[in-house]
Amino acid sequence: MSTLATDRRVSIIERIMERVLVVDRGFQMDGMPSPCHIWTGPTSGEGKGGGYGRMSLNAQTVAVHLVVYTHYFGYIPGKKQVDHLCNNRLCCNPVHLELVSHIKNQRRRASRAKEKA
Ligand SMILES: [Zn+2]
Numbered sequence: 001m002s003t004l005a006t007d008r009r010v011s012i013i014e015r016i017m018e019r020v021l022v023v024d025r026g027f028q029m030d031g032m033p034s035p036c037h038i039w040t041g042p043t044s045g046e047g048k049g050g051g052y053g054r055m056s057l058n059a060q061t062v063a064v065h066l067v068v069y070t071h072y073f074g075y076i077p078g079k080k081q082v083d084h085l086c087n088n089r090l091c092c093n094p095v096h097l098e099l100v101s102h103i104k105n106q107r108r109r110a111s112r113a114k115e116k117a
């Protein structure tokens with residue numbers, strides 16, 4: 001990879017981290033507290049598909065957690081979705097993000113809805 005491309009990728013993550021608050025929301029990984037990186041910039045609004053962080057990148061509006069995922073873990077296959085293990089849509093802590101199939105994501109969403117009820 002060229003130095004130029006690396007610099008560009010670092011600057012995107014730096015831009016994101018400038019707008020992130022590191023907050024302990026009680027989420028744990030391997031029994032240890034793992035704070036969320038809460039996006040404080042624009043979001044996708046309320047309702048269905050809402051509540052996700054949005055940012056402008058190369059004149060396009062993109063989901064912040066997907067930018068973070070791609071930066072740390074690479075390409076997201078078309079049939080996969082990036083789920084939040086911490087169930088916090090504004091979180092962009094890379095270790096809280098997991099690649100799942102669409103069906104698995106829907107099942108998780110349904111079971112979480114039951115837990116809340
Ligand atoms: Zn999180």
